Amino acid sequence: MSDVPQVPDDRTLALAFYLLVDVSYSMDGAPLDAVNRILPEVIDTIEESPTLGDVVRFGALDFADDARTVLPLGDLRDVRAIPQFTARGGTSYAAAFRRLRHDIGHDLARLRGEGFQVYRPAVFFVTDGAPTDAVPEVRAAFAELTDPGFRGRPNIIPFGVTPELPGDSLEPWVHPKPGTGGKPMRSYVYGGAGDAATAIRQIADVLISSIVASANSVNDAGAAGGFVPPDDDDLGDWI
Amino acid sequence: MSELPLRRLGRLEQLARGGTATVFLAPDLRLPDLPGSRFVYKRYTGATKRRAGPSLAGGLSGFVRFRDRLPDAQRATWDARIIWPLRVVVDEDGAADGVLMRLIPDRYFQDFRKRSGGLHRKPREIETLFGDDATARRTGLPPVDAGDRLRLIRAVAGAYAMMHRQNVVVGDVSGRNIIYDPDPARPSVLVVDVDSARVRGTRAVFGMQPHTPNWQPPEALAASAELARLDPADTDAHDRLRARWAVQSTTTDVYKFALMAARILANGRGAAVRRDPAGAHRILRERAGAQAAALLDASLSPAGRDRPAMRDWYEALHPAGSQGCLPEPEAPLRTSRNSERPVSGDWEWTDGQGWTRG
Numbered sequence: 001m002s003d004v005p006q007v008p009d010d011r012t013l014a015l016a017f018y019l020l021v022d023v024s025y026s027m028d029g030a031p032l033d034a035v036n037r038i039l040p041e042v043i044d045t046i047e048e049s050p051t052l053g054d055v056v057r058f059g060a061l062d063f064a065d066d067a068r069t070v071l072p073l074g075d076l077r078d079v080r081a082i083p084q085f086t087a088r089g090g091t092s093y094a095a096a097f098r099r100l101r102h103d104i105g106h107d108l109a110r111l112r113g114e115g116f117q118v119y120r121p122a123v124f125f126v127t128d129g130a131p132t133d134a135v136p137e138v139r140a141a142f143a144e145l146t147d148p149g150f151r152g153r154p155n156i157i158p159f160g161v162t163p164e165l166p167g168d169s170l171e172p173w174v175h176p177k178p179g180t181g182g183k184p185m186r187s188y189v190y191g192g193a194g195d196a197a198t199a200i201r202q203i204a205d206v207l208i209s210s211i212v213a214s215a216n217s218v219n220d221a222g223a224a225g226g227f228v229p230p231d232d233d234d235l236g237d238w239i
Numbered sequence: 240m241s242e243l244p245l246r247r248l249g250r251l252e253q254l255a256r257g258g259t260a261t262v263f264l265a266p267d268l269r270l271p272d273l274p275g276s277r278f279v280y281k282r283y284t285g286a287t288k289r290r291a292g293p294s295l296a297g298g299l300s301g302f303v304r305f306r307d308r309l310p311d312a313q314r315a316t317w318d319a320r321i322i323w324p325l326r327v328v329v330d331e332d333g334a335a336d337g338v339l340m341r342l343i344p345d346r347y348f349q350d351f352r353k354r355s356g357g358l359h360r361k362p363r364e365i366e367t368l369f370g371d372d373a374t375a376r377r378t379g380l381p382p383v384d385a386g387d388r389l390r391l392i393r394a395v396a397g398a399y400a401m402m403h404r405q406n407v408v409v410g411d412v413s414g415r416n417i418i419y420d421p422d423p424a425r426p427s428v429l430v431v432d433v434d435s436a437r438v439r440g441t442r443a444v445f446g447m448q449p450h451t452p453n454w455q456p457p458e459a460l461a462a463s464a465e466l467a468r469l470d471p472a473d474t475d476a477h478d479r480l481r482a483r484w485a486v487q488s489t490t491t492d493v494y495k496f497a498l499m500a501a502r503i504l505a506n507g508r509g510a511a512v513r514r515d516p517a518g519a520h521r522i523l524r525e526r527a528g529a530q531a532a533a534l535l536d537a538s539l540s541p542a543g544r545d546r547p548a549m550r551d552w553y554e555a556l557h558p559a560g561s562q563g564c565l566p567e568p569e570a571p572l573r574t575s576r577n578s579e580r581p582v583s584g585d586w587e588w589t590d591g592q593g594w595t596r597g
């Protein structure tokens with residue numbers, strides 16, 4: 001062989017994003033109407049950019065008394081009929097976290113099987129209220145989702161879309177938290193003058209910005225860098 | 240000449256906002272040296288300016304003066320192919336705030352059809368040629384056949400060859416910093432977002448990342464792999480590898496150009512991040528001849544010294560240099576009666592055409 005250096009492995013890094021939406025009855029009406037405009041906007045962004053299409057895999061889940069997979073993680077260019085979020089029941093965070101744990105494990109294994117390199121996914125978690133299930137149960141489900149032994153433990157960014165929520169009420173459901181290793185995430189609670197629908201429209205904007213920035217990021221070693229969280233400058237109305 | 244006070248711009252209408260800058264239309268601004276042109280103001284964010292540091296004003300002025308120094312005919316050709324900074328815009332304190340550039344002509348814009356109905360208008364980036372035909376159809380992109388794809392690739396080669404001839408390294412070549420008009424009567428391209436370009440022998444203005452993911456040349460990938468394995472305490476080795484990773488040269492430009500050509504020719508799902516040139520090699524051999532196919536392989540060589548010059552690509556895709564399968568070349572955008580005609584070996588530079596073999 002000549003002295004020509006060999007090109008190291010450069011498998012494509014897939015970026016996995018999940019939208020996890022509270023569809024309890026309090027979200028019915030304008031808030032869920034605004035949520036239902038998120039997927040079409042994300043799909044438009046992906047379809048305008050083949051690069052994003054080739055690296056971004058997107059999934060959506062909802063939760064009330066139970067949790068469901070609304071859109072299995074996949075290539076958004078394959079989506080024909082865009083699924084809708086509809087209101088039902090209460091607010092079980094535990095059901096949401098358990099369903100997410102199940103889906104992530106399954107989805108990442110599939111992506112690796114397709115030859116992608118995959119980092120931990122990012123979860124944009126949208127809610128308008130505190131959980132209605134027992135606190136120990138929620139904590140147990142969250143601990144299982146973020147277990148250090150789970151390779152797919154996600155970056156979780158909770159968004160509270162009503163100012164009635166105390167500013168720090170969603171901090172327990174952030175992952176990773178400061179000081180626990182990995183780049184720390186944070187939660188956001190809307191504190192602007194608009195309603196929940198206004199807040200949700202802003203989430204759509206920062207979600208899309210985060211997807212685009214992630215696809216262009218590099219890490220300290222100069223390789224594709226993975227998830228770039230929302231920029232606080234874009235969330236001036238949020239606490 | 241190279242500076243323009245912010246207050247001289249008049250009204251500003253925001254057009255777009257990105258991670259590094261916000262772009263405004265300055266609808267009332269007229270410049271005597273560019274009659275009939277409309278202009279945009281690219282205002283860098285505070286973070287971008289901080290990253291550039293105290294060298295920002297000097298670096299941007301260097302960009303502007305570089306263009307000012309080109310002979311008139313070459314400057315016209317330059318402007319026809321590159322959206323280049325025309326003035327440094329300075330605030331009330333005389334500090335650099337951004338740059339003034341020509342507005343991108345309408346024919347480089349695309350109305351994308353949205354899923355929810357309605358249209359989204361934005362510049363037609365070259366990466367839209369990498370995608371699959373069904374998605375392109377759904378979003379309203381015009382179909383571009385193999386012949387026009389080759390003509391667009393040749394137009395990119397011509398623009399990059401012109402930059403290299405002027406000792407400008409393009410740098411962060413990706414699917415987003417070339418825009419195109421596929422009009423079969425005159426397929427053409429514009430080089431945009433030249434912030435990461437540099438005149439050889441000088442530093443880039445911004446400390447921006449030198450390579451976009453999925454566009455890193457092999458020399459950067461090799462440095463990346465070593466960096467990932469490095470003992471963090473070995474700061475000397477870290478600095479050395481970072482410098483190797485950040486390398487940008489005419490040969491890394493050629494590598495990235497070849498990736499772009501391959502992705503344009505063998506488009507489809509996965510093509511925007513693909514490095515395997517087999518599909519494009521076959522198309523090039525069939526449509527432009529064995530020499531063009533060999534150029535693709537050489538351009539993607541892990542060793543920079545094996546890669547050809549941009550002008551080799553321009554020549555190989557010229558109808559006279561092919562097997563006669565390429566359509567006629569695009570009409571020159573501008574010609575000049577008084578252009579100087581530099582010569583290198585048996586190559587001759589012709590404004591509006593680029594390098595031709597004499």
